[in-house]
Amino acid sequence: MKKLTIVAGLALLIYACAESTSKNSAPSDSPAKESTAAPAYDTAKGAGRFTKVDIPANLDVKMAEAGKKVYDLKCAACHKLNDEKLVGPGWKGVTARHTPEWIMNFSTNPDEMLQKDPKAQAMLEICLVKMPNQNLTDEEARNIYEFMRKNDGIK
Numbered sequence: 001m002k003k004l005t006i007v008a009g010l011a012l013l014i015y016a017c018a019e020s021t022s023k024n025s026a027p028s029d030s031p032a033k034e035s036t037a038a039p040a041y042d043t044a045k046g047a048g049r050f051t052k053v054d055i056p057a058n059l060d061v062k063m064a065e066a067g068k069k070v071y072d073l074k075c076a077a078c079h080k081l082n083d084e085k086l087v088g089p090g091w092k093g094v095t096a097r098h099t100p101e102w103i104m105n106f107s108t109n110p111d112e113m114l115q116k117d118p119k120a121q122a123m124l125e126i127c128l129v130k131m132p133n134q135n136l137t138d139e140e141a142r143n144i145y146e147f148m149r150k151n152d153g154i155k
Contacts, residue, residue, distance in 0.1 A: 047112045048105030059154045067147025074134045095152045104141040
């Protein structure tokens with residue numbers, strides 16, 4: 001009885017494997033599907049909802065103050081305001097190194113950015129810790145960006 005159960009199990013396994021193979025392979029006489037290439041990844045803007053962010057020449061003080069509050073609550077544990085690394089990189093000069101779209105996309109969408117973006121991946125290699133998703137709203141991300149501008153000396 002034990003041998004019969006083993007033989008029946010193997011037969012069922014072989015049948016299941018053969019069945020799934022035939023379902024997944026296309027018939028040889030069917031035309032190949034056309035591949036549609038995905039648009040090229042924009043390393044200047046990153047991955048996320050922010051594709052065009054209009055930034056005025058002068059600092060929006062109220063937004064920067066609101067961004068400071070978000071920084072104190074969600075960012076300060078890992079990021080210093082100078083160029084020193086804490087857990088994550090320091091923020092000094094960040095607005096000169098990255099576009100507003102890239103910064104705001106990384107702030108709101110760090111998981112996808114770490115998968116796709118070479119600059120984000122390079123930072124991960126240095127910091128060795130993934131930035132957690134802080135679930136920032138679009139408004140919070142914009143306010144943080146304005147705070148970063150203030151930190152970088154924009155008046």
